[in-house]
Amino acid sequence: MNIEEQIKRLREELHEHNYRYYVLDAAVISDYDFDMKLKELQALEEAHPEFLDETSPTMRVGGTVTKNFNTLVHEQRMYSLDNSYSKEELLEWEQRIKRNLGDATVSYTCELKYDGASISLSYENGQLVRALTRGDGFQGDEVTANVKTIRSVPLHLRGDFPPRFDIRGEIILPLEGFEKMNEERIKNGDDPYMNPRNTASGSLKLQDSALVAERPLDCLLYALVGRDLPSKTHYELLEKARGWGFKIPREAQLCHSIKEVLAFLEHWDVHRHQLPYETDGVVIKVNDLQQQEELGYTAKSPRWAIAYKFKTEQASSVLEKITYQVGRTGAITPVANLQPVLLAGTTVKRASLHNADQIAKLDIREGDTVFVEKGGEIIPKIVGVDLTQRPAESTPTIYITHCPECGTLLQREEGEAQHFCPNTGGCPPQITGRIQHFISRKAMDIDGLGAETVELLFKEGLIENYADLYTLTKEQILPLERMAEKSAENLVQGIADSVKIPFERVLFGLGIRFVGETVAKTLVKAYKNIDALMAATSEELMEVNEIGQRIAESVVSFFQEDQNREIMEQLKRYGLQFSLTEEQLQNQTDLLKGKTLVVSGVFENLERTELKKLIEDNGGKVSSSISSKTSYLVAGNNMGPSKRSKAETLGVPIISESDFLDLIK
Numbered sequence: 139m140n141i142e143e144q145i146k147r148l149r150e151e152l153h154e155h156n157y158r159y160y161v162l163d164a165a166v167i168s169d170y171d172f173d174m175k176l177k178e179l180q181a182l183e184e185a186h187p188e189f190l191d192e193t194s195p196t197m198r199v200g201g202t203v204t205k206n207f208n209t210l211v212h213e214q215r216m217y218s219l220d221n222s223y224s225k226e227e228l229l230e231w232e233q234r235i236k237r238n239l240g241d242a243t244v245s246y247t248c249e250l251k252y253d254g255a256s257i258s259l260s261y262e263n264g265q266l267v268r269a270l271t272r273g274d275g276f277q278g279d280e281v282t283a284n285v286k287t288i289r290s291v292p293l294h295l296r297g298d299f300p301p302r303f304d305i306r307g308e309i310i311l312p313l314e315g316f317e318k319m320n321e322e323r324i325k326n327g328d329d330p331y332m333n334p335r336n337t338a339s340g341s342l343k344l345q346d347s348a349l350v351a352e353r354p355l356d357c358l359l360y361a362l363v364g365r366d367l368p369s370k371t372h373y374e375l376l377e378k379a380r381g382w383g384f385k386i387p388r389e390a391q392l393c394h395s396i397k398e399v400l401a402f403l404e405h406w407d408v409h410r411h412q413l414p415y416e417t418d419g420v421v422i423k424v425n426d427l428q429q430q431e432e433l434g435y436t437a438k439s440p441r442w443a444i445a446y447k448f449k450t451e452q453a454s455s456v457l458e459k460i461t462y463q464v465g466r467t468g469a470i471t472p473v474a475n476l477q478p479v480l481l482a483g484t485t486v487k488r489a490s491l492h493n494a495d496q497i498a499k500l501d502i503r504e505g506d507t508v509f510v511e512k513g514g515e516i517i518p519k520i521v522g523v524d525l526t527q528r529p530a531e532s533t534p535t536i537y538i539t540h541c542p543e544c545g546t547l548l549q550r551e552e553g554e555a556q557h558f559c560p561n562t563g564g565c566p567p568q569i570t571g572r573i574q575h576f577i578s579r580k581a582m583d584i585d586g587l588g589a590e591t592v593e594l595l596f597k598e599g600l601i602e603n604y605a606d607l608y609t610l611t612k613e614q615i616l617p618l619e620r621m622a623e624k625s626a627e628n629l630v631q632g633i634a635d636s637v638k639i640p641f642e643r644v645l646f647g648l649g650i651r652f653v654g655e656t657v658a659k660t661l662v663k664a665y666k667n668i669d670a671l672m673a674a675t676s677e678e679l680m681e682v683n684e685i686g687q688r689i690a691e692s693v694v695s696f697f698q699e700d701q702n703r704e705i706m707e708q709l710k711r712y713g714l715q716f717s718l719t720e721e722q723l724q725n726q727t728d729l730l731k732g733k734t735l736v737v738s739g740v741f742e743n744l745e746r747t748e749l750k751k752l753i754e755d756n757g758g759k760v761s762s763s764i765s766s767k768t769s770y771l772v773a774g775n776n777m778g779p780s781k782r783s784k785a786e787t788l789g790v791p792i793i794s795e796s797d798f799l800d801l802i803k
């Protein structure tokens with residue numbers, strides 16, 4: 139046998155053992171024998187780099203170092219899920235579905251909700267080629283090297299798989315592995331990790347994949363996306379994918395009625411504590427893909443699926459002190475500092491108290507014994523007071539009247555729950571918070587500059603706003619604490635490089651209240667450059683799709699402030715991107731302005747996402763449900779019959795893919 143064949147055979151053998159051990163949980167060789175074979179393969183590969191294979195089992199041990207993770211667009215958006223918290227809500231969802239489907243028979247697939255980090259894996263010709271995090275749902279970070287180290291992720295598929303598809307799932311840290319990791323950390327004098335979910339998602343972003351390989355991560359899959367999938371139902375697809383080597387939990391169950399769904403919920407509400415991983419609920423999905431297609435999506439989530447959340451766990455503890463935090467927008471958040479208490483597997487020391495009303499409503503006082511609950515969020519919340527434990531000398535909480543950081547009298551606007559420190563320009567945590575937001579990954583993503591450095595720069599009087607960053611020199615920052623020649627250079631370079639960041643991210647980075655990533659994108663599309671945006675009145679802004687009064691007024695008042703106008707001028711001078719690029723502008727037209735289109739079915743030439751992008755680039759709006767406001771229904775093959783009849787009843791024109799392309803010619 140020649141070397142190449144020998145390498146090939148070893149790889150196949152190790153892939154197989156790996157699959158048996160990590161996916162089937164039924165090993166046929168000892169760990170020792172496995173390690174020996176792996177070492178043998180490693181040695182051969184090192185001696186013969188010409189036979190390199192990116193999907194060799196040796197890739198599992200990691201070793202690649204990624205400095206910056208590439209951001210890539212998801213071919214199909216990764217949605218989130220609507221939640222329901224009671225059987226009633228679930229039944230209402232079922233009613234809605236039935237109504238939308240004209241009372242057709244509906245089956246459901248029930249799966250547990252795996253609590254980790256979502257991931258999308260792309261396979262081409264049976265090989266793992268890419269792994270992307272969910273990110274904002276439209277684009278995520280490429281973490282392929284790290285994901286390859288997860289033993290239950292198949293690098294090669296078996297059986298009869300489609301040539302190209304994505305599969306989605308959750309990277310989780312099973313409880314046992316998590317606890318072992320924490321024991322190890324405590325032994326080494328490190329702080330234990332807070333919870334498995336955050337640790338799982340943190341692991342994906344480690345720069346050194348060898349470190350990821352050491353973590354006992356697992357990958358549970360729950361959805362296939364792509365063209366020409368080999369089945370018409372979700373459940374069957376899961377079964378097929380299991381056959382190709384994916385880890386699809388056996389708990390998934392096909393239910394033929396909502397009654398069976400309820401039985402599934404009841405069973406797992408009790409038995410979930412015996413699972414090897416954490417789950418906070420069940421995901422219920424309409425099983426028939428045609429029906430899914432007919433039901434479509436809301437702005438955030440599929441209409442054909444819903445998560446059912448189990449009742450959360452509670453603990454009680456003594457509230458020692460209420461402290462107040464000031465955010466970058468000046469919002470004050472009261473925080474409960476508790477006597478440490480174990481809750482749902484983690485130690486809780488702090489809980490959010492939300493706002494003054496919440497404290498008054500529950501009559502929460504220092505010294506009280508309070509009930510703490512943990513939902514999906516990281517910070518637990520206080521849901522009530524145990525009045526039987528209230529100390530005799532207790533007095534009601536008096537909410538602060540002045541900013542704990544700068545002493546300014548707090549304000550509270552009509553209809554708002556939060557108190558604000560109005561000293562925008564002079565309140566330290568607001569100043570640094572804004573700069574920290576500006577440099578954050580999703581905004582200007584400035585390398586070499588962290589939150590602490592921002593605070594230091596501010597304390598030393600070197601910066602007062604984000605525009606000041608661009609005047610910093612190496613000589614100025616070198617004398618700072620813990621600042622070496624190299625890091626000072628990197629910092630200055632990182633700031634200089636950030637002038638290339640596209641307009642939409644700059645706009646997001648400015649930190650205008652209510653202007654998040656999505657709104658920033660929308661505004662950039664509508665106004666194309668900063669001058670046009672700054673000149674817009676709130677009435678004009680509100681004509682833009684998805685821009686409401688609250689956002690419009692916030693934008694206008696931001697640009698009305700002299701200080702902000704001054705900063706914009708400076709940023710322009712420093713060369714930041716304040717308009718769409720030529721290339722972006724070229725692809726944009728107003729041909730579909732004011733039109734709302736619904737896309738349904740499978741198309742000959744374009745992927746659905748491409749089609750939707752074309753609609754948006756040409757000024758149109760994509761909607762997933764047909765109403766009298768729909769301008770066109772773009773119909774492909776296999777379109778749902780109920781969509782067609784609805785369009786016909788409402789007199790919505792139904793056009794083909796080529797009709798559509800003519801529209802935007």
Ligand code: AMP
Nearest residue numbers: 217218219249250251252256308360421
């Ligand atoms: P949320 O982030 O709360 O909106 O919940 C949506 C997320 O639940 C998805 O992005 C998935 O990562 C996750 N999830 C966990 N288990 C499942 C499942 N069985 N099916 C679909 N999504 C799931």
Ligand code: ZN
Nearest residue numbers: 541544559565
């Ligand atoms: Zn203040």
